[in-house]
Amino acid sequence: MASKPNKLAFLSMPAPASYVAGLGRGASGFTTRSDIGPAREGPSAEAVAEAQTRRGEETEYEPEQFQDPDNEMGLFAGMTYEADDEEADRIYEFVDKNMDARRRARREAREASELSKARAERPKIEQQFADLKRGLAEVTDEEWSNLPEVNNLTRKKRKKDERSFVVPDSILVGDRSKNEYENALDPMQQENGGFETPAENGTLTNFIEIGKARDKILSLKLDQISGTATSISGTSTSIDPKGYLTDLNSVVHKTEAEIGDIKRARALFDSLIKSNPGHGQGWIAAASIEEAAGRMVAARKLIKAGCEKCPKSVDVWCAAARLHSTQDAKVILANAVQHLPHSIKIWTEAANLETDVKSKKRVLRKALEHIPNSVALWKKAVNLETSVTDARVLLARAVEVIPQSVDLWLALARMETPEKARTVLNSARKAIPTSHEIWVAAGRLLEQEAMKEGKTEEERKKELDRVDATIQSGVRQLRQHQVVLSREEWQRIAEKCEEEGSPRTCEAIIKATVSMDVEESDQLKTWIDDANEAAAERGKIVCARAILAHALKVYPDKSSLWEQAANLEKIYGTRESLDAILSRAIEHCPQAEVLWLKAAKEKWLAGDVAAARDVLGRAFDVSPESEEIWLAAVKLEAENGEISAARELLARARNLAGKERIWMKSAVFERQQGQIPTALSILEVALKRYPKFAKFYMIQGQIHQSSKNYSAARASFAAGIKVCPKNIMLWILSSRLEEADGKSIKSRSLLDKARLANPGQELLWAEAVGVEERSGNAAQAKAILSRGLQECPSSGILWTIAIFSEPRPARKARATDALKKTEKSDEPRDSAQVICAIARLFWAERKIEKARQWFERAVAPDSEPDWGDSWGWWLKFEREHGTAEYRQRVIDQCSAREPHHGRVWPSIAKDTANFGKRTSEILELVADALE
Template identity: 30%
Template structure:
């Protein structure tokens, strides 16, 4: 801001600051000194007569007169009174200071305080800064001039506000934008707008620049600088939306008219104008404009094509237009193809295309199109032969030629003439031809190997080509491509991980080929074999699955799980028991000490054959594992040979005295013989040798309960808690014992105490829910689920409770949640089957049975009891149906 000149001038004589603004105030005698009121003429300029008047004010301090005359007596009295008061105040202030000085003198350790006047203090401060003031003389004139100014802050806010107003612009807005902004505010999106920091000043400047650019583009002398071609070409691409995207039709129309006038020989302006009119439903005007455009720009094939498009309702007019178009553009393939498409019969189409070939004999598109309408195969073959002679580098022509003639010979000839970038296409076609003709995988592999030697494509590209070959039905070619491409672009360190990832992402045939390649190069990689098997089972390609099993067992003969899976699938899916036996026997030859293979072999046999095999198994594994003994005991119990079973149990305890299952089976056999006291003795013996087995304690308690000795049963339970303090099974048995003794209150107290010790036990929470009142159960659901980490037992308990409460829909939701949590939970199938029997359909029941077969459940209290029943004769599915019928009968 410009500095006012008067600020640097001397004030006039007698000038009093602020007097012009009314700042008169008041003036005392001390302010005026010995000055007198001067006459108006005394403020004259200096001259030779008054040069010595500069000292006329030196006696002002000693003058007793005031501004308005001499000092009166009243003024003197007032001055004396004020002086007396001031002296009295000074004396009062001096007393504390003297007292402090006296105390300081008495105490030598304190800082001595020296009283000085204000003038003395000012002089002292001045002396402290004297050194720094002297250094100012060393500052040069240039440094003084370069000192920054403090700045002019006069009316600063007013200037900033004025500048902001000058930058603001106002524009007319469309109703569409206004309504959009209104909708934004009403739909709750205003919060989103408020969160964004909108720079209104920058937006205003940007709009100003855009407006200036648009105005500049309309000037005649600057019309050449507008990139109209790009704009109009983009406008053509969205011709279907032009009516909604152009805000002002009339302004746009005027703009296009100006562009046509400026550049009449550029077809883009004519095309854009015609499309604008066409979208505005002014068809006649559009056709006139595009016709003018064709006349102005007859060499533009795009203009002619648009003209035909706008006259497509009248075929005769289109033919006239296309005839005129090809007269000016005889080298345009698009126009010739358009002319052929306007004809309805094949003969006319072929005639036009042949005419086009006279002008464009090296156009592969025309050759490919004309051969479609040639009915004579011999003539079509000659035409393609001529086409390949004229355009030898086009691979599509060679492929069509091979399709019509001797494909192998033609393709071999094509390898020498096509471009190197397209050579792999010919090689792949040769491989496809070999697969289609002979199906010889070895020859196909050689052809694909030769292809890889002459090309340099990447692994991903080859896998995509292999996928396309699979879709076309050439699986052998796809496999050969995979085998030859797997090592491209990979290192030895990470190739296995890359191959596994590719196998999981690709189509079935490609994945199968990749797994075959992996297992061939890494035969001991169990994970790849497992993924291979899982994929084949998912696809239900059992023939291929059995081939994979054969390869897996041969590659890993010591891995017993492959034999077990192979035998199980052969038994379950094909029902071929003999083949399953042979598979297990083969596995036993390679793994004679495998318990799982021995028991799988025993499971596939029955009667005397199984009994003889048990003898061999005991000889082989009897001293190593107790499993063979209790499996043999179970077999004899299932065949109702209790004497042999009891003998085997006794022999087993001699070899394995700490196997609790042998004592359980021995005691159960005695219970079946109604010898409860002997059974209790065996259970008790088992608890002495296996104190950490909760099930033995439970059977011992139940034996004494059957004998009617509840006191003994309670005593045993108390003893079992000492040996198994964290067993929820024993705690539950304590609760159930009191329940069976009709002592519900004691049972609830025991349950409450047990839950405090074992807050994560699912069986205890289930019992707690069952004991709770119906009105209180809802609150227990969430607590139980959170405490047990959504255990399937709790979810199933809630589903059953919902069902009993009549909430069928909610019950079904919890049944589904139970399945998602654990598909192998057997109790779910029992109760959901019962639920579907009353509230489901036959289709849902069949779906549940399919799930049951697929997951083969082996968990759940109720289901395990049914599965381990030695007297059952039913299959698993029949057992499920009977259990479900029994559960449904209780509802």
């Protein structure tokens, strides 16, 4: 029979490895002291999770349990990211965006409905009063002005209105009879005749005498007030009867708003001075409020309290003196000096209160006893002295007390004799070695001594050289004492010396400092810019001349520098200085043609033709092949009537320097002299040598056209166009020839061909418009003008034509468009022409000053002064509306600019009948020709 298994056998069996008693019931394993022995591990994570599952508890996961520690991108970070993964992510993202959009739409709709519902239940205040606000538009200005002012803004409890009581009838009756009087006599008066009444002591009262006495007293008072009588105290006041009503009208009546502002400001400053009584500005402001309100007594009372509370405040004492009369102010400032004996402002105010010079001197000297180191007080004291000796004594004492004051040293030097002044300046230089003003004053002193009368030129030159040496020594010693002024600062000091009449000191300063802080590679450009700015912008000619003189010493071979110096002397200098500059220029730069030509021209303009010939002869020796010099010599001889000499010079020039321009000038000269066959023969030879020079064909064609030989002229222009198709004037002259021959159709076709061969040329479009206008085709002219503006949108000539082709009311708008378009042009000539057209518009509207201003703008140096038509229009305008001075100014400015271009100017200037005429004469002819 088998034995039964023992159910309790497990009690004797060893426990499992990870057994914890009561683990299923929530117990946890622990170890006690009795369990000391080999360490045992606790239950594993799987066992714990299994036990929690049996108990129905959820397993807690850590947030980072399934993250990859390498890249933290999740569990599948190490897997390959394929195209289907990318597509899935894109789909999920698209779905998320759509869901977000739907949620947002629902949310916004819900919020809008809730908001509208809330607005319906609780509308805004502005919606509640919208109808009332619209009704404010009907309120009149009178109703607005009658609105009461709001004064009480402090939320304080207002006082209740005082109670009123009924007045008894007895009081009313008594008050009514108080002012009554009777004109009937009582019985006693009737007995005495109505004049005298017995008094209590039995005497009689004479009312007539009383009335006379009253009138006499009243008249006496009126006389005293009006100044005709003297009062008992010996003083009187006068009333101006004429100005009395004026004074009444000048009384300012404050409005209720201003009164309210004054009350609020008074309360504010009252609180300030009570909370902070030591704040001086608060007392001044409070007194100013009372002064503005017209309460001078209250203002003086407040400022007096301020003086007591703030005895160390200079401003409070000065304000108190201002608010009181002169005598009271003196007393106030005397008290102020007791508290603030070292205040310069108080002593100055006290001196200003005195009326006589002696009292002022006494106050200032008392002030200098307390404040001996005040430069301002010493200056005031010196200025009061009428004697030079006394002023010198004061200044000597001042420089002893304040040896660091440059102004006092300079003032003392100006009062001394030249010998003593030099000693004073030496002492000042030792006392203040860092002052540049003392060195400048020393240079000016030496210059004044040198310019005195009675000295020879050699002595004067030596003393002026001492000015240069003094300034150079001063700059050097200032650098040794670490006083380094910049080049710009020295230049400003030099300009100040020029303003004060010390040109040699100015030149010495420029000479000693012009090279400071300038790199050698930038010297030339920097000096040229400095000279231009000094002369053109600031008008400091001596400084500009000194800068250029130093630059010419460093760069004597720069012809541009010599030319700039010559231009400066021509504008601001004398004839002698200009000749000296040009003589030196041609010595240092003999190869510069422009300097030779300028020198010869200046000699000729001065009337010295022999000297001009001599200059050109020397120029021939240096540059025998220079066409400019040859042509200048020809012009000189021709304009002085030496025709044979000019013709001989041209012949020699054709042999020695036979360039295109020489041959052209030869032909033009012969044409001007009426030698047409000679001119044509010269042109034939020239065309064989230079067949591509367009001006030969132009001159030849014009000669034939003037002789009515249209076929020969047509052949010349055609030959020129064939060789030089890009020359615009050949096309234009050919077109004008056909138009003069009565063939307008051929003229149009030529211009069409010219525009095809030379697109974008404004002169061709302008000529085509002129052909149509002269033919009477206004509509066709406007169409061509429109096409031309499309191809040349910034053309000044075309815009000018367009402005005046419009009806008068539309011209202003057209001019505005033209000005905007031409401002973008690279050529200033386009904008200048439009500006001239605008000036003509103002002229047509009789706006004289505006028209003159716009004419000046059209010929300004930064615009286009070379456009001769603008000068002609301006002179024509001044003939009609200007004076002789205005006309002469236009002529002088035009002669200085010497214009060469324009639509009318070249044809008149190059006309053979105007040969030898000056610019002023050409200007007169152009003004006559303009329409």
